[in-house]
Amino acid sequence: MKSIARSGLALLALPLLALLFASTASAHRAWIVPAATVLSAEDAWVTFDAAVSNDIFHADYVALRADGMTVASPDGSAVEVHNLHSGKHRTTFDLNLQVSGTYRVFMASNGLTARWESESGERRMWPARGATPNPQGFKKEVPKKAKNLQVTQSSRRMETFVTAGAPTNTVLKPSNVGLELVPLTHPNDLFMGEKAQFRFLIDGKPAVGAEVSVIPAGMRYRNDQAEIKLVTDNKGFVEVEWPQAGMFWLNATYQDNRATKPATQRRGNYTAVLEVLPQ
Numbered sequence: 001m002k003s004i005a006r007s008g009l010a011l012l013a014l015p016l017l018a019l020l021f022a023s024t025a026s027a028h029r030a031w032i033v034p035a036a037t038v039l040s041a042e043d044a045w046v047t048f049d050a051a052v053s054n055d056i057f058h059a060d061y062v063a064l065r066a067d068g069m070t071v072a073s074p075d076g077s078a079v080e081v082h083n084l085h086s087g088k089h090r091t092t093f094d095l096n097l098q099v100s101g102t103y104r105v106f107m108a109s110n111g112l113t114a115r116w117e118s119e120s121g122e123r124r125m126w127p128a129r130g131a132t133p134n135p136q137g138f139k140k141e142v143p144k145k146a147k148n149l150q151v152t153q154s155s156r157r158m159e160t161f162v163t164a165g166a167p168t169n170t171v172l173k174p175s176n177v178g179l180e181l182v183p184l185t186h187p188n189d190l191f192m193g194e195k196a197q198f199r200f201l202i203d204g205k206p207a208v209g210a211e212v213s214v215i216p217a218g219m220r221y222r223n224d225q226a227e228i229k230l231v232t233d234n235k236g237f238v239e240v241e242w243p244q245a246g247m248f249w250l251n252a253t254y255q256d257n258r259a260t261k262p263a264t265q266r267r268g269n270y271t272a273v274l275e276v277l278p279q
Contacts, residue, residue, distance in 0.1 A: 028052050028061055030158055030271060031249055032105055037162050037188050037275040044097045044164050048081075048105065051090040055220040056249040059090035066091050068109070072171045074101025101168035102188060106159035110178050112138050112263055113154050116146035144262075153263035155179055160273040163188040176204030179254050179268025184237075190276045192245045199236045202254050202268050206236030210254040210268075214240055217247040245278040 032050045039046060049057075050064035063086045071079040084093040097103060111133035114126045126142050127133045143149070155178025161171075167186045174180045185196035200207040214228040232238045232252075242248070252270040259266035 028054060029056050029249065029251070030064055031056060031273050032064070032107070032158060032160050033057055033247060033273045034105070034160055034162050034275075037160070038277070039097060039162065039164050041164075045094055046097065046162055047092065047094050048160075049090050049092055053089075056215060057217045057247060058220045061089065063087055063089055063091045066093070068107050069093075070106055070108075071095060072104040072106075074099055074103065074168045074170055076170050079103065095162070097162065097164035100165035102161055102163045102171055102186070104159060104161055104171040106157060108155075108157040108159075108175075108178065110153075110155040112151060114138070114142045114149065114151045116143065116149040119147070150265070151259075151263045153259040153266045154269075155267070156269045156271075158271040161187040174201055174204065176201065178203065179207060179210070179252060179270045181250075181252070181270055181272060187272070187274055190242060190274060192242050192276055192278050194279075195239050195241045197237065197239050200232050200238065200252055200254070200270070201236060202256075202266070206234070207232055207252075207254045207268065208234050208236060210236070210238075210252045212238050212240075212250065212252045215249045215251075216244060217249075242276040245276050248274045248276060250274055 030052045032048055035047045049059065050066070051059040051061065052064055053059055053061045066084055066086065069081065071081055073079045079095070081093045081095055085091065095103065095105070112135075113133060116124050118124055124146070127137065142151070157178055157180060167188050169186070172183055172187075174182050180201050182199040182201060183196070184199060190196050200210045200212075202210075210232040212230040212232065214230070215225050219225050228240065230238045230240065250272045254268040255265065257265050
């Protein structure tokens with residue numbers, strides 16, 4: 001049996017960062033999907049699949065690397081996952097919900113990326129695909145006065161939530177780093193035909209004008225994505241009305257020019273898998 005645990009809940013600079021930026025351009029989507037999100041049994045277990053795919057929740061591209069996977073228990077402490085295995089197309093693991101309340105399963109990254117041109121006009125980028133961004137590497141490898149230099153402060157967060165018994169809110173508190181969702185409606189209390197209210201923050205401030213996409217499962221068997229497109233208001237709020245029951249992939253993107261130097265722009269990408277229950 002394989003297992004991993006994370007002792008801290010801080011954001012990490014992950015190899016996943018480069019993978020997800022590459023997958024965005026080619027329409028691949030990353031996700032962590034639980035077999036169920038609301039469980040009533042004592043000492044419950046839930047299985048998760050994680051992948052990067054063409055069609056959401058249909059593992060057909062590559063398994064999601066589990067580097068930096070973190071599980072926060074209802075009191076915020078880190079929890080071990082069990083039976084971790086990565087195949088060609090998906091990663092699977094189990095989580096034992098020993099304590100009642102809401103758990104947060106997530107991967108997060110935050111760091112600098114850079115693009116520029118060499119003297120001969122050749123395009124360069126840092127970090128290289130699959131490499132981990134770090135401040136030391138940035139100072140050493142990125143020229144300060146390169147031609148057409150673009151430095152971006154980039155953050156990514158991907159997560160899902162599961163609850164044993166009654167929902168709790170401790171793990172829903174934001175870290176105030178990168179693009180985050182702050183649910184006014186609990187993410188494990190969503191029902192078909194009802195509206196859910198969410199707020200998006202960027203580094204702890206309202207993410208005004210963030211673009212939000214919501215896609216239901218089963219797109220492999222439809223002629224269109226059945227996508228719901230929304231934009232956050234001037235306080236970062238957005239409201240989603242669920243058209244059906246089932247699993248949903250929610251993604252939000254944000255960009256502005258209020259980055260911390262040496263970055264000149266700031267980008268955030270947030271993804272959540274949410275389950276909507278029937279009435």
